[in-house]
Amino acid sequence: MSLLQISEPGQAPDPHQRRIAVGIDLGTTHSLVAAVRHGVPECLPDLQGRVLLPSVVRYLDGQRRQIGYEARAHQAEDAAHTIVSAKRFMGRRLADLKSAAQLPYDFVDQPGMVAVRTRQGLKTAVEVSAEILATLRQRAEDSFDDELFGAVVTVPAYFDDAQRQATKDAAQLAGLEVLRLINEPTAAALAYGLDHGSEGLYAVYDLGGGTFDVSLLRLSKGVFEVVATGGDAALGGDDFDHLLAAWALQQSGRQAVSPQDKGALQMAARRTREALTDHAQATLHCPLDDGDLRVDVSREQLETLTRPLLDRTLTALRKVLRDAKVPRDEMLGVVMVGGATRMPAVRRAVAEFFGEQGTVRVLTDVNPDEVVALGAAIQANALAGNAKDGQMLLLDVIPLSLGIETMGGLVERIVERNTTIPVAKAQEFTTYQDGQTAMAIHVVQGERELVADCRSLARFELRGIPPMAAGVARIRVSFQVDADGLLSVSAVETGSGVQAHVVVKPSYGLGDDQVTQMLREGFAHAHGDMRLRALREAKVDADRLLLATRSALQADGELLSDDDRHAIDALMERLQTLAAGEDHDAINAAAEALAKGTEEFAAARMNRGIRQALAGRSIDDV
Amino acid sequence: MNIDDDDFTLFALPERFALDAQQLDRRWRELQAEVHPDRFAAQGAAAQRIAMQWSVRVNQAYQRLKDPLKRAAYLCERRGAPIEAERNTAMPREFLLQQMAWREALDEASDGASVQALVNQVAEHEQGLLQRLRALLDEQGDAAAAAAQVRALMFVARFRNDLDDRLESLEQ
Numbered sequence: 099m100s101l102l103q104i105s106e107p108g109q110a111p112d113p114h115q116r117r118i119a120v121g122i123d124l125g126t127t128h129s130l131v132a133a134v135r136h137g138v139p140e141c142l143p144d145l146q147g148r149v150l151l152p153s154v155v156r157y158l159d160g161q162r163r164q165i166g167y168e169a170r171a172h173q174a175e176d177a178a179h180t181i182v183s184a185k186r187f188m189g190r191r192l193a194d195l196k197s198a199a200q201l202p203y204d205f206v207d208q209p210g211m212v213a214v215r216t217r218q219g220l221k222t223a224v225e226v227s228a229e230i231l232a233t234l235r236q237r238a239e240d241s242f243d244d245e246l247f248g249a250v251v252t253v254p255a256y257f258d259d260a261q262r263q264a265t266k267d268a269a270q271l272a273g274l275e276v277l278r279l280i281n282e283p284t285a286a287a288l289a290y291g292l293d294h295g296s297e298g299l300y301a302v303y304d305l306g307g308g309t310f311d312v313s314l315l316r317l318s319k320g321v322f323e324v325v326a327t328g329g330d331a332a333l334g335g336d337d338f339d340h341l342l343a344a345w346a347l348q349q350s351g352r353q354a355v356s357p358q359d360k361g362a363l364q365m366a367a368r369r370t371r372e373a374l375t376d377h378a379q380a381t382l383h384c385p386l387d388d389g390d391l392r393v394d395v396s397r398e399q400l401e402t403l404t405r406p407l408l409d410r411t412l413t414a415l416r417k418v419l420r421d422a423k424v425p426r427d428e429m430l431g432v433v434m435v436g437g438a439t440r441m442p443a444v445r446r447a448v449a450e451f452f453g454e455q456g457t458v459r460v461l462t463d464v465n466p467d468e469v470v471a472l473g474a475a476i477q478a479n480a481l482a483g484n485a486k487d488g489q490m491l492l493l494d495v496i497p498l499s500l501g502i503e504t505m506g507g508l509v510e511r512i513v514e515r516n517t518t519i520p521v522a523k524a525q526e527f528t529t530y531q532d533g534q535t536a537m538a539i540h541v542v543q544g545e546r547e548l549v550a551d552c553r554s555l556a557r558f559e560l561r562g563i564p565p566m567a568a569g570v571a572r573i574r575v576s577f578q579v580d581a582d583g584l585l586s587v588s589a590v591e592t593g594s595g596v597q598a599h600v601v602v603k604p605s606y607g608l609g610d611d612q613v614t615q616m617l618r619e620g621f622a623h624a625h626g627d628m629r630l631r632a633l634r635e636a637k638v639d640a641d642r643l644l645l646a647t648r649s650a651l652q653a654d655g656e657l658l659s660d661d662d663r664h665a666i667d668a669l670m671e672r673l674q675t676l677a678a679g680e681d682h683d684a685i686n687a688a689a690e691a692l693a694k695g696t697e698e699f700a701a702a703r704m705n706r707g708i709r710q711a712l713a714g715r716s717i718d719d720v
Numbered sequence: 721m722n723i724d725d726d727d728f729t730l731f732a733l734p735e736r737f738a739l740d741a742q743q744l745d746r747r748w749r750e751l752q753a754e755v756h757p758d759r760f761a762a763q764g765a766a767a768q769r770i771a772m773q774w775s776v777r778v779n780q781a782y783q784r785l786k787d788p789l790k791r792a793a794y795l796c797e798r799r800g801a802p803i804e805a806e807r808n809t810a811m812p813r814e815f816l817l818q819q820m821a822w823r824e825a826l827d828e829a830s831d832g833a834s835v836q837a838l839v840n841q842v843a844e845h846e847q848g849l850l851q852r853l854r855a856l857l858d859e860q861g862d863a864a865a866a867a868a869q870v871r872a873l874m875f876v877a878r879f880r881n882d883l884d885d886r887l888e889s890l891e892q
Contacts, residue, residue, distance in 0.1 A: 277761060321749045413891060420884070481761040491753050517783070520757065522776045580772065581757050693764070700766040705723075708774055711754045712721040 117247035119277060119482035120238045121285070121474025124227060124251055124265065126185040126307030126334060127437065129153050130468060131234040131249075132475035133242075134484070139289065139475040141468050142241045150467060151237075155229045156180040157216040165233045177202035177361030179216045183336055184226035186308045187212055188268075189260035196332060197340060200364075202357030211264065224268045231272035245635075248275035250478040252470050254309040255281035256329040256497050258543050259555050259585050266582070277481040279582045282306070283313035284324055284494055285473030286435040289464055291317050299325070299428045301418075301458075303448055304435035304470075305411060308334035312415050314422045323493045326422035326516045328414050335438035338404045339367040345403055346382045346393040359386045366391075374400050375440050401443045408447050415451060421516055431459040435466050493518050496579055503540035503549045505530060512577050515545065519583055524576040526592075533565040537573055539598070541587050560589045560598040629682075636682040640673055640689050647696060654703045662699070669695045723774055727781035727794065737792055737857040739785065748782045789877060792853055792870045801863035805871050815872055818845075822879055832890050839883050846876050 120133045128150040132141045141149035156169035157179045173180045192207035204215040213220040253265050269276045283302035297317050304311040311329040343363045354363045366384035373380040374397045384391045452458035480490050495518050501511040513523050537560045544552030572592045579585050588599040673688040728735040731747045755774035760767040784790045793803045829835045856866040
């Protein structure tokens with residue numbers, strides 16, 4: 099539906115139509131789905147009453163797959179075909195994976211993204227994540243016994259454009275309508291902020307299984323403004339486990355070579371680390387090919403061993419505080435998120451860090467595993483138009499600077515990190531040689547001066563520049579980052595009007611055709627009669643669109659000329675007639691025609707609505 | 721209120737350099753609360769597109785007004801004295817000597833404390849320049865002199881960035 103309805107901000111245009119929207123935390127170790135029911139966000143359990151879904155997918159013979167607990171149970175024995183922590187491979191090349199050698203997978207480097215060779219062929223993190231998301235989607239549809247309107251999916255704040263795109267693609271592959279990608283720490287703050295009704299400046303310290311994020315937010319009258327964000331996209335609880343596993347091998351003079359051994363050891367290390375949260379002493383016990391491994395570990399030993407990792411999180415924290423340029427005594431609290439923040443050493447270090455800055459509360463009262471999904475559910479509910487007053491608003495930032503390559507492999511930054519999104523920025527460049535008719539534009543993301551040290555996002559060319567002397571052409575490169583944090587870039591030679599445009603999208607081997615194919619094959623429509631469902635959806639959408647158009651015409655019909663009005667009436671009549679029939683393709687086509695035909699009207703109403711709202715504001719101010 | 725109004729009109733602020741930062745922040749949040757695409761999330765593509773344009777425009781104005789240098793440059797330009805830093809590179813002699821002295825001090829600084837001392841010194845100097853800039857724009861109405869002052873402050877800002885980078889590298 100693309101016709102606009104002007105209603106009170108945040109209120110559903112049709113109060114009887116409640117849309118089911120969920121929040122999904124797609125985690126490195128666990129994933130969850132949550133929804134707002136009766137005004138309260140809650141995590142949705144599976145049939146056994148468990149809310150966590152281990153982010154594990156096992157590929158068996160044929161087309162069989164195991165997902166979640168079932169897959170995790172076989173992780174050790176079938177490590178090479180059981181993908182854990184796939185999030186760490188999202189939008190990454192093989193060269194990006196520091197611990198690839200320690201992992202039990204047969205990695206295959208591909209353009210755009212690394213894949214793992216399994217019994218069912220090459221699988222990228224996008225496909226693995228889609229399995230997990232589809233499972234959660236099914237869980238949500240089962241609990242509401244209805245279809246989903248859409249989902250808010252969370253990503254680490256420090257995810258770059260490639261990782262965000264990959265996450266969005268995975269959701270699409272799972273048949274989810276993505277209402278918004280939001281940053282995990284921001285989601286956590288939402289869950290806390292609404293609970294506590296707090297105002298002021300908060301930090302979120304989010305140490306997950308595979309990523310570390312830190313964000314600073316200002317809460318003010320329902321507006322959640324991210325002031326600065328930072329972190330380390332390759333640092334998490336898993337790394338603590340890796341260190342512990344390596345140490346145990348070293349202590350015992352043993353080796354873990356086979357994929358099974360590596361998998362089993364990693365799991366044993368996690369169990370041991372978790373045990374050391376409540377106990378001062380634990381034994382790492384793990385069956386290996388050449389006999390059992392048993393090593394005693396004290397909490398103190400673990401803490402000494404992993405102190406460098408903890409220090410890395412504190413360095414990131416310091417950097418964000420500096421970026422934010424806010425007085426430190428303004429800080430009110432720090433929200434702890436992620437299972438790894440249960441480690442006593444982590445809580446102690448964060449408390450000490452802020453202890454130096456004054457009185458800052460360390461908030462741990464919402465379950466750190468659930469808080470991100472709960473926050474995402476709150477945002478999903480608001481975006482679906484279900485929130486009562488619509489006073490909540492998220493203003494997020496881009497985590498990493500965006501720029502383009504200039505002469506000598508240097509980066510010219512165009513959008514600085516921590517700029518509030520959505521944002522559009524443009525910069526002019528010129529040609530280097532006389533008669534130059536094309537310009538290569540290389541889009542990069544990162545904070546370093548050299549292109550080689552930044553992440554390459556896209557390359558495209560502006561061709562057909564009229565030949566001119568060097569330095570005369572004016573090439574305007576525009577960056578636009580939308581509210582999901584996703585980038586599109588365009589370039590235009592302003593004298594001649596020659597244009598080029600690219601939506602930055604990583605190419606990891608999945609074309610749109612393939613995505614459609616995969617959607618058809620399994621993920622999205624596993625249940626129900628597709629044709630009937632499509633017809634029902636088409637009719638509901640058509641009714642909604644007709645209703646909205648009628649009320650829009652009633653309210654603002656005078657914005658239209660007689661001719662435009664007649665054209666819209668004809669489109670409505672046609673849709674009304676078809677909607678009584680059985681042909682869902684024809685209904686959709688007519689609905690699309692009406693939506694298209696009313697687009698300008700919608701834009702005019704929207705602009706008027708906003709102008710009036712803002713004018714009202716100005717008078718209030720006086 | 722129109723999307724192509726100037727920044728000050730959009731934010732309902734007087735067109736001058738001196739500015740109440742809290743009022744600016746509050747007004748920004750109010751404006752975004754009206755125009756952000758999330759406010760129209762359930763209302764289709766046309767609404768999203770228009771809301772995005774407004775939201776981008778509001779953020780652009782906010783970024784420009786919030787940063788004293790960008791705000792001053794914007795005022796100079798509106799008053800017929802564009803900054804054009806790349807074409808006006810001449811700086812007073814004392815200013816250049818000051819810059820050189822700072823650069824040398826940074827090269828010699830070996831620990832966090834000495835860099836921090838330099839940071840404080842530069843910040844104090846910058847405050848003085850900003851005060852003078854305010855007087856040029858709001859009291860004397862001398863846009864050309866203000867533009868020269870902005871160019872000088874751009875050097876200081878760049879040096880301040882170098883100081884931040886150094887502090888960061890010392891921490892790691």
